[in-house]
Amino acid sequence: MTAVAPPIATEQTTTAKAPRKRNAGWAKRAPLLPALLFTIVVTQIPFLLTVFYSFQSWNLVRPGSQHFVGLQNYADVFADSQFRTAMLNTVLITVICVLVALVLGLALAMLLDRKFLGRGVVRTLLITPFLILPAAGALLWKTTMFDPTYGLLNFVFGGDTDWLSEFPLASVMTQIVWQWTPFMMLLLLAGLQSQPKDVLEAASVDGAGKWRTFASITLPHLSRYIQLAVLLGAIYIVNSFDAIFLMTQGGPGTASTNLPYYIYQRAFQGFDIGQSSAMGVIVVILTLIIATFALRLMFRTFDVSRGVK
Amino acid sequence: MTTLQRKLGPGSLTVATWVIAILFVFPLIWMVVTSFKQEADAYTDPPRIAFTPTLSQFEGILDRGFLPYLGNSAFVTVVSTLIVLVLAVPAAYALSLAPIPKTSNALGFFLSTKMLPIVAAIIPLYVISQRTQMLDNVWALVILYTAMNLPLAIWMMRSFFLEVPTEMIEAGRVDGAKLPTLLSRVILPVVAPGIAATALICVIFAWTEFFYAVNLTAARAGTVPVFLVGFITSEGLYWAQLSAAALLASLPVMIVGWIAQNHLVRGLSMGAVK
Numbered sequence: 185m186t187a188v189a190p191p192i193a194t195e196q197t198t199t200a201k202a203p204r205k206r207n208a209g210w211a212k213r214a215p216l217l218p219a220l221l222f223t224i225v226v227t228q229i230p231f232l233l234t235v236f237y238s239f240q241s242w243n244l245v246r247p248g249s250q251h252f253v254g255l256q257n258y259a260d261v262f263a264d265s266q267f268r269t270a271m272l273n274t275v276l277i278t279v280i281c282v283l284v285a286l287v288l289g290l291a292l293a294m295l296l297d298r299k300f301l302g303r304g305v306v307r308t309l310l311i312t313p314f315l316i317l318p319a320a321g322a323l324l325w326k327t328t329m330f331d332p333t334y335g336l337l338n339f340v341f342g343g344d345t346d347w348l349s350e351f352p353l354a355s356v357m358t359q360i361v362w363q364w365t366p367f368m369m370l371l372l373l374a375g376l377q378s379q380p381k382d383v384l385e386a387a388s389v390d391g392a393g394k395w396r397t398f399a400s401i402t403l404p405h406l407s408r409y410i411q412l413a414v415l416l417g418a419i420y421i422v423n424s425f426d427a428i429f430l431m432t433q434g435g436p437g438t439a440s441t442n443l444p445y446y447i448y449q450r451a452f453q454g455f456d457i458g459q460s461s462a463m464g465v466i467v468v469i470l471t472l473i474i475a476t477f478a479l480r481l482m483f484r485t486f487d488v489s490r491g492v493k
Numbered sequence: 494m495t496t497l498q499r500k501l502g503p504g505s506l507t508v509a510t511w512v513i514a515i516l517f518v519f520p521l522i523w524m525v526v527t528s529f530k531q532e533a534d535a536y537t538d539p540p541r542i543a544f545t546p547t548l549s550q551f552e553g554i555l556d557r558g559f560l561p562y563l564g565n566s567a568f569v570t571v572v573s574t575l576i577v578l579v580l581a582v583p584a585a586y587a588l589s590l591a592p593i594p595k596t597s598n599a600l601g602f603f604l605s606t607k608m609l610p611i612v613a614a615i616i617p618l619y620v621i622s623q624r625t626q627m628l629d630n631v632w633a634l635v636i637l638y639t640a641m642n643l644p645l646a647i648w649m650m651r652s653f654f655l656e657v658p659t660e661m662i663e664a665g666r667v668d669g670a671k672l673p674t675l676l677s678r679v680i681l682p683v684v685a686p687g688i689a690a691t692a693l694i695c696v697i698f699a700w701t702e703f704f705y706a707v708n709l710t711a712a713r714a715g716t717v718p719v720f721l722v723g724f725i726t727s728e729g730l731y732w733a734q735l736s737a738a739a740l741l742a743s744l745p746v747m748i749v750g751w752i753a754q755n756h757l758v759r760g761l762s763m764g765a766v767k
Contacts, residue, residue: 212593215583215672219643220599222580226640227606233617292513300507306514308751312521315750317701319718320739323725324524327732334536334732336523362520374758423610426703426718430725444704447612452708457616464613475608 231468237461244455257462267463269438270446273353277442278422281360282414288361289368289413290406296369297376307373314366322430325359330431352432352440359427364420368413375409376402422471443467527736535732550737557734559741562720567745569631569716570699573638577646577695578688580639585650586676590662600651603644611641611704622709631714637705642695649694653687654680690756693749700746717742 238257242250261267296307313321329335330347338344347355379402387397425444428434434441434449441449443463451460515522527535529546588596618637619628627633657680665679681688703718710719721742724735750757 212587212591214587215591216587216593216599219580219584219603219647223603223606223640223643226636227609227614230614230617230621231609233620234613237616292517295506295510295513298506300510302511306510308754309514309518311750311754311757312518312747315697315747316521316743317703317718317721317739317746319701319703319721320524320743321520323721323735324520324739327735328523328527329520334538334540336519336540339538339540362517365517370754370758419608423612423704425612429703429707430722444610444612448615448704448708451616451619457620461616464610464616467610468613471608471610472605475605 234461234464234468237457238465240458240461242457244457253458257458258466260459261462261466266438266441267446270441270443273438273440274422274442274444276353277357277360277424278418281357281364281421281424282417284357285361285364285368285417286372286410286413288365289370290372292365292369293372293376296373311366311370313362314364314370316363318363318426319430321363322359322427325355325362326431330355348432349436352436356424356427356431356440359431360421360424363427364417368417371409371413371416372406375406379405524736524739527733528740530733530736532731532733535736550733551741553731553734554738554741557720557723559717559720559738562715562717563741565631565710565714566700566716566742569634569638570696573635573642573699574692574695576635576639577642578692581643581646581650581691582676582681582688584647585654586672586680588647589651589654590657590659590680600648603647606640607644615704615708618705619708628709629711629713629715631710633709634702634705634714634716637709638699638702641702641705642698645698646691646695649691650684650687653684653691656687657683686756686759689753690759693753693756696749697746 239252239254240250241253241256292310296303296310326348327335329337332338332344332346335347337347345351383401384397387401392400423444424442425448428440428442428445429448432440434445438446447460447463447467450456450463454460526542528550529548530541530544531547531549534541534544587593588600593599618633622628622630622633661679661683662675665675670678700716701718702716706716706719707722710716721735721738724731724738
């Protein structure tokens with residue numbers, strides 16, 4: 185800690201003081217600069233290198249093999265059926281997990297949004313899957329839940345289903361949903377509790393039924409929370425790696441391989457830097473297209489211009 | 494729903510809620526139970542509930558060298574969170590209370606880095622780490638976790654900063670207070686709970702991070718998730734020991750999260766909707 189904190193502090197004070205005399209605009213920007221510079225250096229430079237590598241043929245285990253190949257890697261990637269499978273799995277995992285976790289989270293939040301005995305304990309219990317290490321959760325599900333012989337699932341439902349090889353994608357998704365439902369629940373619970381009480385009372389005085397109140401008052405009120413939950417959930421779930429790495433290793437075959445795991449395999453087991461970089465670039469372009477829409481939505485929702493005067 | 498409730502009495506929904514909650518966390522309850530078993534009691538069909546509890550699995554974990562991993566996790570989490578705070582507080586200030594032109598561009602940039610899939614950066618990061626002797630080095634993780642949490646932290650803190658009454662800041666300015674004084678005397682006391690919530694979320698994400706840790710560290714700088722990976726590569730599975738390790742590895746963030754769950758809610762909704 186001592187090795188890093190002082191340089192940052194000094195950088196801040198110098199950038200904060202020096203430009204103020206020259207230019208008021210820079211003085212206002214100064215507090216932002218350290219964070220901005222740090223983020224640019226740490227996130228953008230690696231990405232630019234990924235783009236650079238994607239035009240190279242380069243295998244890590246063959247030193248000196250690095251040379252320029254133009255768009256060859258991209259052509260190879262698009263011709264690769266495993267890449268398409270991985271892309272499809274990524275979309276499936278993200279969409280299904282976000283939606284299921286959202287619905288379950290909403291149901292749990294509604295159960296918690298009232299006074300009852302032990303409410304605090306129940307909430308504490310329910311958020312715990314989000315607090316446990318994903319790696320620990322994945323290993324526990326793989327062994328104590330899904331194991332065909334000694335797992336609890338087969339004990340409860342009977343049979344000797346080998347969940348991880350018969351339903352690999354569904355098993356992985358179960359673990360991810362379990363992990364992210366509490367996150368959705370917490371956000372939506374905050375939304376439910378911020379509902380103006382007088383409006384709800386007025387609705388019940390006017391004789392509106394529970395479903396009516398839910399559909400026409402609660403849901404519209406929750407929409408911002410739902411959007412935030414979906415956006416944050418999607419950002420993390422699209423990068424899911426722990427569950428797949430630890431539970432199925434992407435298998436059987438490529439049945440549960442998603443893009444992060446496939447790129448990992450090509451880079452760290454195949455040592456093919458060029459092709460895995462090309463995949464990385466494609467993933468980024470796809471993500472940015474989707475994210476542009478999502479960001480626009482989010483900025484509209486949360487009215488970012490609020491701080492600008 | 495109302496008629497059903499009337500028929501079953503008001504307590505039924507409470508009972509149902511409790512049952513659902515216990516079923517939902519059952520994998521974790523089972524983890525705690527299993528961690529106190531001997532391995533022979535862990536592999537039984539039907540699962541064994543009555544057994545003589547033992548602490549030998551926890552001793553086994555310590556013998557396998559768990560503590561250095563725990564130390565690495567604590568170091569990486571605490572240091573990266575501190576750096577995030579040092580960088581994010583002034584940035585959030587600049588983006589909220591002393592807004593600069595094109596605020597939303599800067600915010601958008603920070604958020605867009607969050608959406609860059611980390612797989613797209615891991616290859617050059619690996620190559621760079623290899624060439625600069627940073628592989629298996631805790632500082633590599635500190636830098637990456639700082640970058641990972643910074644956008645979210647700035648976004649969250651900005652919304653907390655926006656809640657500071659502008660009159661307070663104006664009054665401070667009139668009194669001739671410079672930015673550092675303004676920050677430490679006027680603004681920080683108001684946003685302190687928000688900063689705590691932000692720090693908490695950074696701690697959770699840093700402690701649980703897996704992808705960078707697995708690819709960039711090993712025996713020397715490995716964090717607790719890396720220790721857990723040892724349980725799939727070792728031959729056979731030691732369920733009781735795995736459960737003990739999972740429990741020990743998760744306990745720090747579990748406790749932090751339990752204590753601060755109200756902050757957590759506030760941090761997650763980011764004071765965005767008021």
